[in-house]
Structure formats: C-alpha cells, structure tokens
Amino acid sequence: MSKAANTRLTILQKAFELIYTKGYQTTSIDEIIATTKVTKGAFYYHFKTKDEMGVAIIEEILKPTMLENFIKPTEKSQNPIDDFYNMISYLLMEDPFLQVKYGCPVGNLTQEMSPWNNKFSEALTELVNQWKTTIIKAIEKGQNGGFVRKDVVPEQVAFFILSGYWGIRNFGKLQNDKSVYVVYLQEFKKYLNTLK
Amino acid sequence: MSKAANTRLTILQKAFELIYTKGYQTTSIDEIIATTKVTKGAFYYHFKTKDEMGVAIIEEILKPTMLENFIKPTEKSQNPIDDFYNMISYLLMEDPFLQVKYGCPVGNLTQEMSPWNNKFSEALTELVNQWKTTIIKAIEKGQNGGFVRKDVVPEQVAFFILSGYWGIRNFGKLQNDKSVYVVYLQEFKKYLNTLK
DNA sequence: TGTTCTTCATACTAATTAGTATTTTTTATG
DNA sequence: CATAAAAAATACTAATTAGTATGAAGAACA
Numbered sequence: 001m002s003k004a005a006n007t008r009l010t011i012l013q014k015a016f017e018l019i020y021t022k023g024y025q026t027t028s029i030d031e032i033i034a035t036t037k038v039t040k041g042a043f044y045y046h047f048k049t050k051d052e053m054g055v056a057i058i059e060e061i062l063k064p065t066m067l068e069n070f071i072k073p074t075e076k077s078q079n080p081i082d083d084f085y086n087m088i089s090y091l092l093m094e095d096p097f098l099q100v101k102y103g104c105p106v107g108n109l110t111q112e113m114s115p116w117n118n119k120f121s122e123a124l125t126e127l128v129n130q131w132k133t134t135i136i137k138a139i140e141k142g143q144n145g146g147f148v149r150k151d152v153v154p155e156q157v158a159f160f161i162l163s164g165y166w167g168i169r170n171f172g173k174l175q176n177d178k179s180v181y182v183v184y185l186q187e188f189k190k191y192l193n194t195l196k
Numbered sequence: 197m198s199k200a201a202n203t204r205l206t207i208l209q210k211a212f213e214l215i216y217t218k219g220y221q222t223t224s225i226d227e228i229i230a231t232t233k234v235t236k237g238a239f240y241y242h243f244k245t246k247d248e249m250g251v252a253i254i255e256e257i258l259k260p261t262m263l264e265n266f267i268k269p270t271e272k273s274q275n276p277i278d279d280f281y282n283m284i285s286y287l288l289m290e291d292p293f294l295q296v297k298y299g300c301p302v303g304n305l306t307q308e309m310s311p312w313n314n315k316f317s318e319a320l321t322e323l324v325n326q327w328k329t330t331i332i333k334a335i336e337k338g339q340n341g342g343f344v345r346k347d348v349v350p351e352q353v354a355f356f357i358l359s360g361y362w363g364i365r366n367f368g369k370l371q372n373d374k375s376v377y378v379v380y381l382q383e384f385k386k387y388l389n390t391l392k
Numbered sequence: 393t394g395t396t397c398t399t400c401a402t403a404c405t406a407a408t409t410a411g412t413a414t415t416t417t418t419t420a421t422g
Numbered sequence: 423c424a425t426a427a428a429a430a431a432t433a434c435t436a437a438t439t440a441g442t443a444t445g446a447a448g449a450a451c452a
Contacts, residue, residue, distance in 0.1 A: 003448090004399060023308060025221045029440065040441085042400045050440065101311050107366055111307040112219060114369045115297050125370055156383035159367065163380060166366045167359030170303055173310045174321055184359060187352035194390045199419085200429060225410065236411085238430045246410065 008046045058123040079147045080138040092181040104169040204242045254319040275343045276334040288377040300365040
C-alpha cells in the first residue's frame with residue numbers, strides 16, 4: 001500500500017474508533033488529526049469535508065467489515081434459525097471490538113445522522129438493506145430445506161431480528177452491563193424456535 | 197402558573213422539540229433562546245448549565261408524558277398481550293407528536309448521551325425501568341388471569357418488547373417511511389400470540 | 393539531474409459555542 | 423407606596439469549530 005493510501009486508511013480507522021465511542025458530531029477534526037498525528041493539510045488533501053470522511057468510513061470501513069463478518073457467513077448458512085442465534089449472540093457477547101457501552105456503530109450513526117444528512121442515510125440504507133436481504137434469502141433457503149415453517153414471512157422476520165438487535169444494543173448503552181444481553185438472548189432464542 | 201414558571205416551561209418544551217428533531221449536542225442554547233424568544237439571562241437564571249436543562253427535560257417533560265400515556269394505561273390493563281400490541285401500534289402509527297423521521301425521543305437521548313453523561317443516564321434509566329417494571333407487572337397479572345402462558349418469563353418479554361420498539365424506531369429514521377412499522381407490527385403480533 | 397505532480401505542513405480565519413458579569417425591570421410584600 | 427428579592431435583558435469572553443491559503447517536501451519520470 002502506498003504511503004498516501006496508508007495515511008488515508010489511518011485517518012478512517014482512527015476516526016471511526018473516535019466516532020464509535022464519542023459520536024460523529026462531537027468528534028472534531030482537530031481531535032482526529034491529533035490522535036492520528038496527521039496534519040490538517042493531509043486530512044483535507046484526502047477528504048474535502050468532514051462529511052465526506054464520514055461517508056468514506058461507512059463505505060470503506062463499515063461495509064467491508066459487514067460483508068466479511070455477517071453477509072458471507074449468513075449466505076453459507078444451511079440452518080438459519082440456529083445460525084441467526086449464534087451470529088447475534090456472538091455479536092453481543094463475544095465480539096472483541098464492540099463494547100456494551102458504545103452500542104452498535106451502524107445503529108449509532110443511523111440515530112445521529114439519518115434525519116438530516118442524506119449522504120449518510122443513503123450509505124447506511126445500502127448497508128442495512130444488504131444485511132436485511134441476506135437474512136431474507138437465508139430464511140427462504142431455510143424454508144426450502146425444511147428448517148423454517150412455510151407460513152413464516154421472511155421480510156417480517158428480518159425486520160424483527162434487526163430491530164431487536166439495534167434495540168438491545170441501545171439498552172446496553174443505557175445500563176452499561178452485558179446482563180441485559182443475556183436476558184435478551186434467552187427470549188430471542190424462544191422467538192426463533194417459534195419459526196421452526 | 198407564575199410568569200417565571202411559564203418561562204421555564206416554555207424553554208423546556210421548545211428545547212425538547214428542537215432536541216427531538218436535531219439531537220442534543222447540535223441544539224445550541226443560542227438556538228433555544230432564539231426560538232423561545234427568551235434572553236440568555238433568563239435562560240441561565242432558570243438553568244445553571246445546558247446539561248441541567250437536559251436533565252430537567254427528562255424529569256419534567258418526558259417522565260410525566262410517559263406516566264400518563266404508557267404507565268397508567270398499562271397498569272389498568274387486564275389482557276396485556278392485546279394491550280401491548282395496541283400501545284405499540286398506537287405509538288408507531290397514530291401518535292400525533294412522534295415522527296418516523298425523528299425516532300423515539302428516549303431512544304435518541306439514550307443513544308446520544310448515555311455513554312458519557314451520567315446525569316442523563318441515571319434519569320433515562322429511571323424512566324425506562326419504570327416502563328419495564330410496568331410491563332413486567334402487567335404480564336404477571338396476565339398470567340394470573342389466564343391471558344398469558346405460565347412458562348413465559350416476564351422480564352425477558354419486557355426486554356424483548358422494548359428492544360424491538362427502540363430498534364424499529366431507529367429503522368424508521370433510516371427509511372423515513374412508516375411502511376417499515378407496518379411490517380414490524382405484523383411480526384410483533386405473531387410474536388405476542390406465542391405468549392398466549 | 394531537473395521538472396512536474398502528488399502529498400503533506402503551517403498558519404490563519406470567520407463563525408459558533410457555552411457560559412459570565414453586570415445592569416435593568418418586574419413582582420411580591422410590608 | 424417603598425423596598426427587597428426575583429426575573430430577565432444586554433453585552434461580553436475565551437475556547438472550539440470546520441475549513442482555507444499558501445508553501446514546502448516527496449516521489450515519479452523524462
């Protein structure tokens with residue numbers, strides 16, 4: 001990777017971490033260049049505005065991560081019910097990067113940015129739709145394979161799962177304690193079993 | 197109501213509306229006093245800091261609203277399953293104040309403030325716990341009345357319902373379209389029926 | 393090696409921010 | 423009505439904000 005490309009990536013990664021923990025609005029460019037040890041000139045060479053950098057984080061950090069960790073595994077899934085539980089459980093309880101206190105990066109950005117920034121909304125919508133579509137396809141496949149009841153409506157379930165996930169992530173932020181995840185997961189498992 | 201008390205209430209109400217639509221951090225005191233037509237002197241007479249005002253909004257606007265519209269009705273409920281559906285459905289589809297685009301005021305504040313402001317966290321936790329407790333009690337009552345299966349764990353269900361609500365509110369912000377609520381509600385009804 | 397384009401560094405600006413100091417007006421009460 | 427306290431108005435400050443102007447290194451290539 002060229003030195004310039006490396007500078008750009010460093011900015012995106014460090015800025016993403018700051019934004020994940022502090023929020024987008026409250027993360028200043030001065031703070032980003034201080035923690036990355038990149039000068040303002042370098043920053044504005046790579047990104048015309050702060051918002052352009054924000055969208056780049058979604059495109060170049062969040063989307064690829066999403067693809068690797070959730071989309072691809074779900075596409076391989078034969079038994080979606082069990083795999084959904086494992087995926088959500090892993091995300092909530094095991095993932096080494098995500099922290100209870102700071103919630104879900106995608107959920108956070110959606111909450112903060114989507115009502116008044118179109119570029120963010122579009123990028124986030126794409127990302128979320130990709131996840132949703134993958135879940136829907138997995139359920140349909142599960143129905144064909146006899147793992148999921150035929151009267152289940154895949155789109156409804158996809159919305160329900162993703163909503164629950166975002167919601168419990170927000171709950172976690174409030175309580176700052178993984179125990180809420182445990183309680184949630186128990187009911188989540190029960191719900192998933194009704195789809196079998 | 198005294199003129200001073202009226203000034204205070206006006207500030208809280210208008211500030212709440214601004215914060216609901218724009219977020220807390222991005223709502224400036226200058227903007228609040230501009231829309232309320234109250235001077236800075238008056239603002240700082242009533243509130244020592246911006247954060248003090250923020251907490252006052254939770255205590256004096258959100259909590260009473262919550263109590264009137266959700267807690268009290270739920271406490272009266274005989275058949276919680278049906279009433280939960282109606283309550284959430286009303287909130288999502290009918291409530292005249294809440295807008296898809298702006299999500300849930302409590303969820304928004306939690307998302308934005310809880311990781312780094314303790315005063316906000318505490319006030320919000322109290323509020324949410326009150327709602328949660330009310331739901332739990334309603335389920336227990338429903339179990340005694342034969343409306344809810346005995347093997348249902350009330351706390352799990354309460355978390356599951358509230359999470360789903362917060363999550364779909366966030367989804368709504370992203371899509372800015374009530375149709376996501378409709379899809380959600382269909383699955384929500386199915387889920388609730390499994391508790392009968 | 394000299395030149396050109398890419399990448400980065402430095403110093404600045406104008407606007408906005410929360411909050412303060414001080415004075416003036418309004419209200420309540422004797 | 424006089425007076426004191428409550429409530430509000432005005433003008434300010436210091437810090438922070440995103441973004442800019444300009445020039446200096448660095449790399450690529452003739």
